Amino acid sequence: MLKVLTKQQIEQYHDEGYIAPVRVVSEAEALLIKSQLEEVEVQFPEEINAESRNNLHLSFEFLDALAHNPVIVDAMEDLIGPDIALWASVMFIKEPSSKHYVSWHQDATYMGMDDVNFPTPWIALSPSNLETGCMTMISGSHKQEIRKHEDTFAEYNILTRGQVISEVDESKGVDLILEPGEMSIHHGAIIHGSKPNKSQQRRIGFSLQSYMPPAIEQVVGRNIWTHIRGKKRQDSDGLSLERPKYNMDPETVSQRKIANENMSDILYKGAKTKRNY
Numbered sequence: 001m002l003k004v005l006t007k008q009q010i011e012q013y014h015d016e017g018y019i020a021p022v023r024v025v026s027e028a029e030a031l032l033i034k035s036q037l038e039e040v041e042v043q044f045p046e047e048i049n050a051e052s053r054n055n056l057h058l059s060f061e062f063l064d065a066l067a068h069n070p071v072i073v074d075a076m077e078d079l080i081g082p083d084i085a086l087w088a089s090v091m092f093i094k095e096p097s098s099k100h101y102v103s104w105h106q107d108a109t110y111m112g113m114d115d116v117n118f119p120t121p122w123i124a125l126s127p128s129n130l131e132t133g134c135m136t137m138i139s140g141s142h143k144q145e146i147r148k149h150e151d152t153f154a155e156y157n158i159l160t161r162g163q164v165i166s167e168v169d170e171s172k173g174v175d176l177i178l179e180p181g182e183m184s185i186h187h188g189a190i191i192h193g194s195k196p197n198k199s200q201q202r203r204i205g206f207s208l209q210s211y212m213p214p215a216i217e218q219v220v221g222r223n224i225w226t227h228i229r230g231k232k233r234q235d236s237d238g239l240s241l242e243r244p245k246y247n248m249d250p251e252t253v254s255q256r257k258i259a260n261e262n263m264s265d266i267l268y269k270g271a272k273t274k275r276n277y
Contacts, residue, residue, distance in 0.1 A: 003074035010078060013119070013185065017142035018192075020176040020184035024071045024123055030181035034125040034204060036062045037091075044248060051276040053091040054263055057208075057226070058256035061244045063089070067208055068243075072121050073229055075185065079119050080213040083230035087111070087218075088263055090207045092122075092158065094133050094197035099156040101133065101196050103164035106141075107209060108188035109149050110161070112220025112266040116146065116189040118210045124178035125204040132203035133195045135184065136173045141191040151271060156196075160267045160275060165191060178205075221266040224259050 002010070009019045025033075040060055041048050047059055057063040066072070067086055076084050094100050108116035128134040152162035168191055176184045186192060188210060197203045214233055217223060223235035232240065241259060244252040268274050 002078050004071055005075050005078040013079065013187065016137075016139045016174075017187040017190035018137045018139075018174070018176065018184060021178050021182035022071070022075060022185065023181060024069055024183050025181045027180045030123075030125050033062060033066065034180070036060075037125065037204070040247060047248065047253070048091070050093070053093070053277060055088055055256050055259050056091050057086075057089045058241060058244060058252045058259065059249075060247045061249070062247070063206065064243050066123065066206060067226065068228060072123070072183065072208065075121070076119060076211040077229065079185070080211065081230075083214045084228040085212050085214075085225040085233050086208060086228050087210050087212055087225055088259065090209055092205045092207060094158075094203040096197060096200045096202060098197050100158050101156060102135075102158050102192075102194040103152070103154070103162065104138070104168045104191055104193045105149060105159060105163050105165060106146055106189050106191055107186075109146055109163065110267045110269070111188070111210075112218055112269070113188075113212070113216050114219045115216045116142075116187075118188045118212050118216055119185050120188065120210040121183045121185050121208045123183040123206045123208070124180055125206060126180055126202055128176070128178040128203055128205060130175060130177070131197075131199045132201065133197040134178065134203075135176045135186075135192055135194045135205075137176060137186060138168060138170070138191040139172045139174050141172070142187040142189040144189070146189060147191070153273060153275065160277065161271055218266075220269055221262045224262050
């Protein structure tokens with residue numbers, strides 16, 4: 001029996017490669033999380049900044065709680081089954097009137113997994129629309145092979161390597177309009193991107209990238225994950241990350257450094273250069 005998603009939404013995920021919108025928390029709750037995020041940005045600028053945006057669920061309890069939110073996890077169970085682990089998280093922030101964008105890409109390209117069939121929830125903590133630079137999905141593109149990506153390291157490209165797919169059929173693009181507290185879910189192989197934020201407010205999205213079933217393994221780098229639900233993974237090279245008991249819990253802050261180093265090695269494998277994130 002399905003817990004959160006409808007049969008139609010699951011069919012859409014398999015046919016088009018995405019689902020949106022799905023309400024996770026109320027708008028008021030989402031804006032409270034946004035407020036908490038902006039407070040820790042001020043309090044711990046070395047822990048969270050434009051070059052330190054990965055795996056923040058290990059540093060801050062309120063983001064860990066969001067990663068374990070039952071609506072999100074129930075939706076993941078509807079898609080991948082009851083045994084669930086989280087690979088990583090990424091905070092995507094576009095400042096007001098900024099030039100930053102995300103080029104056309106497929107997440108699975110550099111994630112080093114042995115399969116591409118995994119879902120990524122993206123939770124809006126502020127309005128995500130055409131003005132603020134919402135995500136655009138190329139419907140059905142997850143059914144293709146992983147396309148060739150060119151590393152550009154472009155200054156305003158938010159992606160690690162500035163990786164980009166050329167010759168994308170933009171006529172199949174679907175803009176995912178989300179209100180604060182809503183999420184989208186997209187397939188690991190779908191082509192997607194987003195344009196700059198033209199508005200006078202920040203566009204903030206928390207990407208849980210990605211929830212994995214036990215059949216999928218990390219084959220580049222170590223298997224490092226947060227246990228979410230069901231049977232715990234038993235990888236020979238695995239590291240099960242703890243949950244922070246409070247913001248800046250020293251144990252999980254230390255584990256975050258290990259996870260981020262592993263993530264960097266995976267994402268930059270074969271690259272000619274590295275950014276600071």
